[in-house]
Amino acid sequence: MNVPAELKYTKDHEWLKIEGSNGFIGITDYAQGELGDVVFVDIDPDLSELVKGESFGTIEAVKTVSDLYAPVSGKVIEVNSKLQDEPQLVNSDPYGEGWLIKIELTDKAQADELLGSESYKEQIS
Amino acid sequence: MKQTKFYDIHEKLGAKLVDFAGFKMPIQYTSIIEEHKCVRNSVGVFDVSHMGEVKVKGEKALDFVQFITVNDASKLVPGKVQYSAMCYEDAGIVDDLLVYKINDNEYMLVINASNIEKDLRWMNQNNSFGVSIIDETEEYSLLAVQGPYSDQVVRKLYPESGSLEYYTFTTAVYNDIPLLISRTGYTGELGYEIYFKGNVEQAEKIWNDIFSFGHEYKIKPVGLGARDSLRLEMGYCLYGNDIDQTTNTLEAGLGWITKLKKDNFIGKNSLLKVKENGLKRKLVAITSDEKCFPRHGYDITLEDKKIGVVTSGMVSPVTEKPIALAYVEIDYASVGGAVNFLIRGKEIPAKIVQLPFVKKII
Numbered sequence: 001m002n003v004p005a006e007l008k009y010t011k012d013h014e015w016l017k018i019e020g021s022n023g024f025i026g027i028t029d030y031a032q033g034e035l036g037d038v039v040f041v042d043i044d045p046d047l048s049e050l051v052k053g054e055s056f057g058t059i060e061a062v063k064t065v066s067d068l069y070a071p072v073s074g075k076v077i078e079v080n081s082k083l084q085d086e087p088q089l090v091n092s093d094p095y096g097e098g099w100l101i102k103i104e105l106t107d108k109a110q111a112d113e114l115l116g117s118e119s120y121k122e123q124i125s
Numbered sequence: 126m127k128q129t130k131f132y133d134i135h136e137k138l139g140a141k142l143v144d145f146a147g148f149k150m151p152i153q154y155t156s157i158i159e160e161h162k163c164v165r166n167s168v169g170v171f172d173v174s175h176m177g178e179v180k181v182k183g184e185k186a187l188d189f190v191q192f193i194t195v196n197d198a199s200k201l202v203p204g205k206v207q208y209s210a211m212c213y214e215d216a217g218i219v220d221d222l223l224v225y226k227i228n229d230n231e232y233m234l235v236i237n238a239s240n241i242e243k244d245l246r247w248m249n250q251n252n253s254f255g256v257s258i259i260d261e262t263e264e265y266s267l268l269a270v271q272g273p274y275s276d277q278v279v280r281k282l283y284p285e286s287g288s289l290e291y292y293t294f295t296t297a298v299y300n301d302i303p304l305l306i307s308r309t310g311y312t313g314e315l316g317y318e319i320y321f322k323g324n325v326e327q328a329e330k331i332w333n334d335i336f337s338f339g340h341e342y343k344i345k346p347v348g349l350g351a352r353d354s355l356r357l358e359m360g361y362c363l364y365g366n367d368i369d370q371t372t373n374t375l376e377a378g379l380g381w382i383t384k385l386k387k388d389n390f391i392g393k394n395s396l397l398k399v400k401e402n403g404l405k406r407k408l409v410a411i412t413s414d415e416k417c418f419p420r421h422g423y424d425i426t427l428e429d430k431k432i433g434v435v436t437s438g439m440v441s442p443v444t445e446k447p448i449a450l451a452y453v454e455i456d457y458a459s460v461g462g463a464v465n466f467l468i469r470g471k472e473i474p475a476k477i478v479q480l481p482f483v484k485k486i487i
Contacts, residue, residue, distance in 0.1 A: 036141075036350070037158045040438045042223055058469075060352060060418040062157045062439065091156070 001124065004028040004095055008071065008111050009120035015095065016071045018111055019119070025050075025071060026099040027059065027090060030124045035061035038090040041083045041100060043068070050103055052072050052110055057100075072110040074103030129174035130266050130328035138346060146238035148175040150349055154348030156201045157350035161442040164312050165354055165483075166271035169347035170332070175238035178265045178320065183256035184232045190224060190232050193251055193391055195374055197384040201226035206292045206307055207377045209382055210374050211247065216399055217370035218377070220244050221362060221479065223309065225294060233305075237364045264322045268336060271316030271355075271487050273343040274291040279306065279317045281338040282331075288319065300334075302327055311352060313359035313485040314449065357437050357448060360410055360480030366421055367408060367436040367450050375399050376452070377408045378480075406433065410482065411449045413475035417468050419449040424467040432464065442481055447475070 003009075008016040013031035017024040032038065033077045050056050052071035081100050083089060090098040105111065113125035115123070127148045135142060141153035151172065153160060163169045181189055191200040195211035203226050211219040220240040226232040236244045243264060248258050270279055279286045283297035286306050294307030302323050310316030323330065336344055353363065362368045362377055374383045375396060385397055411425070419438030420442035424431045435451035443446045449466070457464060460479050 037152060037156050039418060042416070047177075060440070062354070063152075065418060065420070 001033075001121070002095070002119045003121050003124075004031070005117045008114035009117065010069065010071045010114060011123065012069045014069060016109070016111060016114060017095075017099075021104055021108070022077060023072065023074060023103050023105050024099045025101050025103065026094055027042065027068070028120070029094050031066075032094045032098070035059065035066060036066070037062045038087045040087045041080075041090065043079050043101060045079060047076050047079065049076060050101070068100065071114055072079065072103075073106040074107070075106070076101060076103055079104040080109045094110050127175075130323070130325045131332055132330060133325070134329060134332055135346075141350075145349060146175055146241075148238060151174055153273065153348040153350045153469050154346050156355060157348070158442045160345060160347040160351035161354050162343040163343070164272045164314055164347055164351065165443060166340050168270065168274040168275070168278055168344050169351070170335055170339070170344060171269040171271065171347050171349075172267075172353055173236070173269050173318075173352070176267055176454070177236040177238060177241040177244065177260070177262045178267075179234045179235060179236060179248065180231065180261055181248075181256050181286050182228060182261040183254065185463065186230050186256050187231050188473065189252060189254040189256045190234075191387065191390060192254070194222070194224060194249060195384065195390060195392065195396070196224070196382045197387050197388045198224055199230070200224070204293050204295065206294055206309055208292075210368075211244065212374065212380060212396070213262070213370060214392060214395060218368045218372055218374060219247050219370070221364055221379075225272045225305075225307070238319045239365060249414070261322075265320050266331075267326045267334065268319045268325065268335065269310055269312075269316060270319065271310045271312040271314050271347075272341075273315055274339070274344075275314070275316050276427070277342065278335060278339040278344065279319070282306070282319070282335070289317070292467035300327070302331070311361060311362075312355040313481060314355075327437065331398060333407045335380060335480035350458060353437075354439055356483060357439055357450070358441055358443060358483040359485065360482065362450075363437060369437055372408075372452070373399055374444040376406055377474075404455050406452045406454050407460050408436065408450055409433075409453050409460075409477045410480045411435075411451055411464060411466070411472060412444075412447055412478050412482065413447050413477050415447070415473045415475070417447050417449050417466055419466045419468065425451050425453055425465070426465045426467045426472055427457055431467075435466070443483045461473065
């Protein structure tokens with residue numbers, strides 16, 4: 001199971017990658033494996049803000065639908081438009097091209113409350 | 126938890142195994158969509174050994190089968206297969222099944238894994254014909270080889286299988302193991318189902334040989350996930366989803382197997398009444414141009430009113446459009462009719478279409 005050390009994680013299997021004051025959010029390798037083939041990612045294209053802990057969309061996989069929860073609050077910079085035509089990127093490259101949303105963090109301290117890679121690994125083992 | 130003879134193979138292949146009807150079964154090996162496309166474009170192999178095989182033997186075997194099933198088994202000759210269903214007195218469906226005529230005194234009924242105990246109880250309860258009802262599920266392995274190149278593969282097990290017509294079967298011997306090969310399946314593709322008895326070693330040998338015969342066609346193992354998506358693209362009913370004891374064959378679109386002119390059979394009077402009173406609802410096929418994923422239990426609405434419910438739904442791996450089977454009130458159940466999927470409180474425009482969702486020549 002791939003759990004990159006440099007990322008932050010939630011119990012709901014999202015990851016957060018911080019770059020300066022911005023952050024990328026996606027779902028973990030474990031999550032994509034559990035969901036199976038992702039058929040589409042449903043995030044409102046007009047979404048402007050994420051609120052920590054609240055749902056910002058859904059991910060539809062062949063076997064089930066799952067809510068996406070914001071690991072931190074922030075202003076939406078970009079929704080990964082590539083997923084419109086290639087939702088399977090979430091399966092094949094969950095930490096790379098399969099990212100879901102890019103935000104500007106409202107409060108960077110919120111990231112410290114997330115799980116580190118070791119704690120997340122424990123949770124999924 | 127029961128295992129099929131191929132359990133070790135599934136584990137070695139890294140299949141995702143799930144509990145299904147008391148068996149540990151592979152739901153997928155790599156990807157449901159990939160496996161689905163492999164069957165549509167080339168050839169795939171399913172372990173469906175969890176299915177139930179029940180032999181009915183005796184002088185009155187035909188009379189018994191005629192009494193407990195809705196189709197006309199007297200039309201069968203040895204070597205023919207028939208799709209049928211068993212109903213309760215009130216027309217609710219006990220199970221859908223395949224009926225194989227072995228000879229005048231012997232039939233094989235292939236039933237759903239999740240219904241084996243219930244079906245056996247039902248058969249025994251209604252055996253006033255003195256037939257032997259023998260459950261051979263544990264002994265039988267069953268592999269479904271499905272896809273446009275399946276004939277090339279099965280021919281190498283048994284050269285004459287190529288001449289099998291749809292819904293017929295033959296017996297053969299391969300490596301000293303008797304096989305029953307039928308041209309049947311649950312995918313809409315050219316395909317075969319291979320029944321045999323044997324130990325793990327013999328079963329694994331047949332599996333491995335099939336895979337070496339299919340190597341040039343990029344043959345793949347296919348799990349129950351793709352089995353479900355393949356059957357839904359064709360609009361085939363799945364017991365427990367689209368049909369059960371609360372539905373009848375007429376509203377489920379299975380009128381073609383319901384032979385109301387046949388002599389007395391269980392459920393006949395109720396089915397005649399259903400027909401006389403007219404259907405209240407019908408199982409219909411629904412698709413949409415919108416991006417959405419209909420699932421079992423979602424409502425079908427029209428002008429804010431619930432008019433039906435989805436029994437099976439998904440996004441077709443072939444058309445990439447949402448497809449669903451749903452029971453819809455009869456007044457709204459015509460092909461071409463506009464309806465909505467209600468998905469998390471949002472109405473999504475859809476329309477009723479003719480089956481199958483994916484056109485196939487089998």
